[in-house]
Amino acid sequence: MVGEKSQWGRPLMDWTAKIYRNCLAYGDDLPFAAGKADGSYATNGKGHWTDGFWPGLILLAYADTRDPALLASYERYVPFLEERAANDAERNRANGCLPLDHDVGFIFHFTAVYHWMLTGSEASKRTGLQAAQVLLDRFHERGEFLRAWNDWEGDSPDFREEKKGKAIVDSLMNVPLLFWAHRVTGEARYRDAAERHVRRLRGLIVRDDGSTHHTFNFNPETGEPIGGKSVQGYADESCWSRGHAWAIYGFALAGRYTGDRQTLLAARKCAAYWLGSLLPDGDAPWDFAAPRNERLPIDTSAMAVACCGLLELAARLPDDAAALRQGAERLASRLTGAHAAPPFPRAGAFVLHGCSGPAYKKGSREEASGQYRNADQPLIFGDYYAYEALLRLQRGSLMLPMGFDGS
Numbered sequence: 001m002v003g004e005k006s007q008w009g010r011p012l013m014d015w016t017a018k019i020y021r022n023c024l025a026y027g028d029d030l031p032f033a034a035g036k037a038d039g040s041y042a043t044n045g046k047g048h049w050t051d052g053f054w055p056g057l058i059l060l061a062y063a064d065t066r067d068p069a070l071l072a073s074y075e076r077y078v079p080f081l082e083e084r085a086a087n088d089a090e091r092n093r094a095n096g097c098l099p100l101d102h103d104v105g106f107i108f109h110f111t112a113v114y115h116w117m118l119t120g121s122e123a124s125k126r127t128g129l130q131a132a133q134v135l136l137d138r139f140h141e142r143g144e145f146l147r148a149w150n151d152w153e154g155d156s157p158d159f160r161e162e163k164k165g166k167a168i169v170d171s172l173m174n175v176p177l178l179f180w181a182h183r184v185t186g187e188a189r190y191r192d193a194a195e196r197h198v199r200r201l202r203g204l205i206v207r208d209d210g211s212t213h214h215t216f217n218f219n220p221e222t223g224e225p226i227g228g229k230s231v232q233g234y235a236d237e238s239c240w241s242r243g244h245a246w247a248i249y250g251f252a253l254a255g256r257y258t259g260d261r262q263t264l265l266a267a268r269k270c271a272a273y274w275l276g277s278l279l280p281d282g283d284a285p286w287d288f289a290a291p292r293n294e295r296l297p298i299d300t301s302a303m304a305v306a307c308c309g310l311l312e313l314a315a316r317l318p319d320d321a322a323a324l325r326q327g328a329e330r331l332a333s334r335l336t337g338a339h340a341a342p343p344f345p346r347a348g349a350f351v352l353h354g355c356s357g358p359a360y361k362k363g364s365r366e367e368a369s370g371q372y373r374n375a376d377q378p379l380i381f382g383d384y385y386a387y388e389a390l391l392r393l394q395r396g397s398l399m400l401p402m403g404f405d406g407s
């Protein structure tokens with residue numbers, strides 16, 4: 001590796017060393033998305049929306065180092081990913097895997113697509129295209145949105161009904177899979193669905209003040225917009241910080257693929273809200289509307305995602321680049337400083353203090369008692385985006401042969 005002199009070089013080297021050690025520790029298993037407060041992960045993680053992050057981390061390290069040992073470690077997951085993309089109901093049940101939903105981009109973009117970019121593997125290209133088809137099949141023609149979730153065990157009848165017409169801010173991170181599929185096949189249907197979805201969310205999920213709804217409901221029959229709702233956040237009218245980070249980064253990536261100025265401006269509006277809403281020490285609360293007291297949980301995974309989003313946007317908007325980059329560097333300093341996990345072998349994780357889901361709902365018993373849930377955890381997706389952020393800061397790119405998004 002070259003050029004390790006900046007302040008990001010040292011943590012990047014430390015985290016790459018952890019990737020080598022974790023390859024040995026995890027074998028063919030996947031870390032469970034949310035780890036323990038001490039920075040360790042259980043290794044029973046397969047079957048969720050997070051399946052792509054650990055293999056994706058190995059691929060990012062391979063892209064940077066070109067060490068064949070890392071490629072071999074990644075390729076141990078190829079059969080699992082191929083089977084996952086087939087989305088066979090019986091195999092999903094037998095393997096304890098949730099059926100695929102809009103989150104296919106999180107599973108297959110950093111794995112199958114990057115593997116194809118790095119090696120030209122036709123099998124991984126097929127896997128990526130299979131996943132893109134799963135996403136395309138979720139497009140609601142009249143409503144012009146990609147449907148977010150499937151039914152889950154234990155859903156109430158009302159929630160099942162609501163989910164037939166629900167879009168979610170996170171999905172902005174999955175549309176690059178459709179833009180990629182358009183580029184490799186030349187088939188306009190992928191690009192058209194992606195562009196229509198991004199336009200729809202741009203108009204509905206971003207509020208006037210630059211904050212975002214977590215999800216947005218539509219009439220499942222007519223596609224008429226109904227209104228915003230929050231599942232992960234503090235309240236329907238609140239702004240869940242990780243969802244908001246998905247919006248910054250997702251709009252910025254869509255802007256990269258389309259060159260559309262309105263989409264880049266939506267990302268900028270979300271970025272301005274983010275930068276103006278952080279805590280005095282530069283951290284992101286788990287929800288921007290949650291009351292600010294000394295026990296307020298933060299979410300470092302949101303900070304890592306936003307860091308990448310601000311850097312991506314800085315590359316697209318030269319007039320705003322200095323302020324956006326400064327905001328990103330402040331986040332990266334917190335992730336590699338105050339929130340860094342202890343060194344291996346004490347911790348496999350890179351970053352502590354994530355919040356995997358709602359910590360408490362407005363007016364709930366948990367809020368009143370301070371018995372918060374889902375807080376103070378390392379998160380495998382937080383680690384993924386923190387590592388990506390360091391690569392962007394240290395190298396200026398993700399070292400993928402065709403540009404990190406296949407452009």
Ligand code: GLY
Pocket residue numbers: 049103170232242356
């Ligand atoms: N995409 C799910 C989450 O951010 O929790």
